[in-house]
Amino acid sequence: MNAEIITIGDELLIGMTIDTNSAWMGTELTNIGFNVYQITSISDNKEHILKAIDESFSRSELVLVTGGLGPTSDDITKETIAEYFDAELVMDKEIYSNIEKMLRVRGLEMNENNRRQALVPDKCLVLQNSRGTAPGMLFERSGHILVSMPGVPYEMKHIMENHVIPYIKNYFNREAIVYRLIMTYGTFEARLAEILSEFEAELPPNLSIAYLPTAGVIKLRITAMGNDEKTLYAEIDRQIDKLNLIIPQYIFGHDGDTLESVIGDQLKKSRKSVSTAESCTGGNVARMITSVPGSSAYFTGSVIAYDNRIKIDELKVDRKAIDTDGAVSEIVAKQMADGIRKKFRTDYGIATTGIAGPDGGSDEKPVGTVWIAISSAKGIMAVKYQFGPTRNNNIRRSSLAALNMLREQIINNQ
Amino acid sequence: MNAEIITIGDELLIGMTIDTNSAWMGTELTNIGFNVYQITSISDNKEHILKAIDESFSRSELVLVTGGLGPTSDDITKETIAEYFDAELVMDKEIYSNIEKMLRVRGLEMNENNRRQALVPDKCLVLQNSRGTAPGMLFERSGHILVSMPGVPYEMKHIMENHVIPYIKNYFNREAIVYRLIMTYGTFEARLAEILSEFEAELPPNLSIAYLPTAGVIKLRITAMGNDEKTLYAEIDRQIDKLNLIIPQYIFGHDGDTLESVIGDQLKKSRKSVSTAESCTGGNVARMITSVPGSSAYFTGSVIAYDNRIKIDELKVDRKAIDTDGAVSEIVAKQMADGIRKKFRTDYGIATTGIAGPDGGSDEKPVGTVWIAISSAKGIMAVKYQFGPTRNNNIRRSSLAALNMLREQIINNQ
DSSP: OOOEEEEEHHHHHTTTSHHHHHHHHHHHHHTTEEEEEEEEEOOOHHHHHHHHHHHHHHHOOOEEEOOOSSTTTTTOOOHHHHHHOOOOEEEEEEHHHHHHHHHHHTTTTOOOOHHHHHHEEEEEEOOOOOOSSSSEEEEETTTTEEEOSSSSHHHHHHHHHIIHHHHHHHHHHEEEEEEEEEEEEEOHHHHHHHHHHHHHSSTTTTEEEEEESSSSSEEEEEEEEEHHHHHHHHHHHHHHHHHHHHHHHTTTTTTTHHHHHHHHHHHHHHHHHEEEEEEETHHHHHHHHSSTTGGGHHHHHEEEOOSHHHHHHHHHHOOOHHHHHHHSSSSHHHHHHHHHHHTTOOEEEOOOEEEOSSSSSSSOTTTTTTEEEETTTTTTEEEEOOOOHHHHHHHHHHHHHHHHHHHHHHHHTT | EEEEEEOOOHHHHSSOOOOOHHHHHHHHHHTTTTTEEEEEEOOSSSHHHHHHHHHHHHSEEEEEEEEOSSSSSTTOHHHHHHHHHHEEEEEOOHHHHHHHHHHTTTTTTOOHHHHHHHHEEEESSEETTTTSSSSEEEEEEEEEEEEEEEESSSHHHHHHHIIIHHHHHHHHHOOOOEEEEEEEEEEEEEEEEEHHHHHHTTOTTTEEEEEEEEESSSEEEEEEEESSSSOOOOHHHHHHHHHHHHHTTEEETTTTTTHHHHHHHHHHHHHOOEEEEEEETTTHHHHHHHTTGGGGGGGEEEEESHHHHHHHHHHHHHHHHHHOOOOOSHHHHHHHOOOOOOOTTTTTEEEEEEOOOSOOOOSOOOOEEEEEEEEETEEEEEEEEEOOOOOOHHEEEEEEEHHHHHHHHHTTOO
């Protein structure tokens, strides 16, 4: 059963806004068994909206539309969809009072733009939006469903979770398609595909594998199609068991796991704590660790030592080591990791020191040179990495490498 | 002149990957005067790729295609486009040796998958990719151009900047469309639209304004169309002068400015330095500050004090203050800001302490309660914010609020 997503807004086409809504909706639709056939982004232009909706609605059973419902005059989605379904706009008292209430909380008065938001087509099911002023609208025709929602991500997600997903699950009869993700770190897509070529060839015909690379992390997705979800998941799990034998060194988790959530689980389970001493990552390792809810149970804190003075005063790095080996060196990374572990009395200490760029590189230590160290009661280890020329990429790559080193160290220490 | 973007890959449709390429290409195309008509995301399916390409290529003068050029068997874009243009695949020796070289650097041998990447259609202009193994391909027919590029963002950007943009600038005659952005912080879209309704009504007919909200920051885009770029920019600048009189309290910058780049400029210009003491933001304020190249000139470092013990030991927060007022309080925020400023001997100290969630809230201090303080030689000020229920949103909103408070404080101290 096909679904499509249409996102409306000039800001998407001129690139001012990255379309994160489509990825989120794509995941949700896939999870409940829809085949997402196409994602289309178009501008706030009436003729184009009508054409895109008509094409999608005629080839796919479900069409989700976001955007163009704001209070400003460039937002014309509601009027256009009403026209497509031959509907009249009428005032909805519940929405009107919801908008009034939301504005009151913010200390604002109702204005003409807000009043216009309380108008809805008379041929739709109105989906209340308790997080914003524009409601969602659901239209049904000849067994097909079209839903229009605001483009603000957290309003759209709220309407999807509370109204749209329950409704369409009930409305459509779906074929079972399930998948699981295997999260890997430490190699390249082409290399992984080569190692797994035999595994891939031996997959049963109703199973398939896909490689989904992001910067540093490659996700493997195994998808299964058939009648019974439970059987399909068991089939996938059998394949995951095989993968655990072929590439154990690269697999760090499954499904929603991230390196930071996995080390969180490891530390909670073993009742250990961690702190970070960051130079080139500038707090990004700490930010990743603390993005996990409940991280205060195992994360104590950090010293971000951008200035060498802070490395010396706070982390007890030898001034001489900096003078002879430089701030980006094995000895300084090790002293930083050990310094933070002792200072904050944690079980593990992570340290990063490198040249993020674009400036500061030399022939001997080009931009992208990074030393990462982990200190624990069992000793201190450090690894040198050579990343590329791009500052943000170097910060991200260094942070992932640091988290993965900690993950391996915790396993080794067990 | 219309342009379209087609992104190919199952990972986009099932939502495993957010399509950031389209936004980047959309910005580039807009900057050189193209009207981006549509962005279409489709799966690695031959019939669908042929149909999407044919539709886009017939209605738009320029079509940029990314993705589906990887070494694995699910990647079929090259073969499909070759078929569309009736081209044969032939071995390209330059690409072959480039791939060989890239693999050698990584210590890898050429395999069958890599060899397949050195095949190119005989009817295209090959665009060298020095950052990866898949080259770009440019096709021309009846005054229309189609370009196929890899989906890896930093490879695609490299090919766009070095080959595609110079080529299409030269190939097409463009009408002049220019725009500038005005960055605002501190209000809502509907409120801003209300304040600016008169301004909007008075705009000359060849100028338009759009509201581009992101979480916390609203960008205003003023676009101008006409013959002469220089005249158009002068017209836009006249309107920006007007905006500076109407909403000075919200405007913090223009075009590529971010709050972190603006405070970077302020600090560099005034030769001042900053450090941060972060609890609920967990390093995110430092990460934002250090994402700016050259930030080591004014950013000294941070103490991330997740544990109250670190607040007391490192930042000299009164244990009594934590006991009586709690860690999320005005007095603790102020002591943290002052503590870090004195400890690291910087001109400014930023502190954040709050309840990011999802746990830890109470009736008196619900999730989203955040105190932010700024310390400088002129004194310490603190503000209480009430954000929402979402952890990541609270971290982001708190970080933006902290940076904006610093920005205002630096202006006030001048």
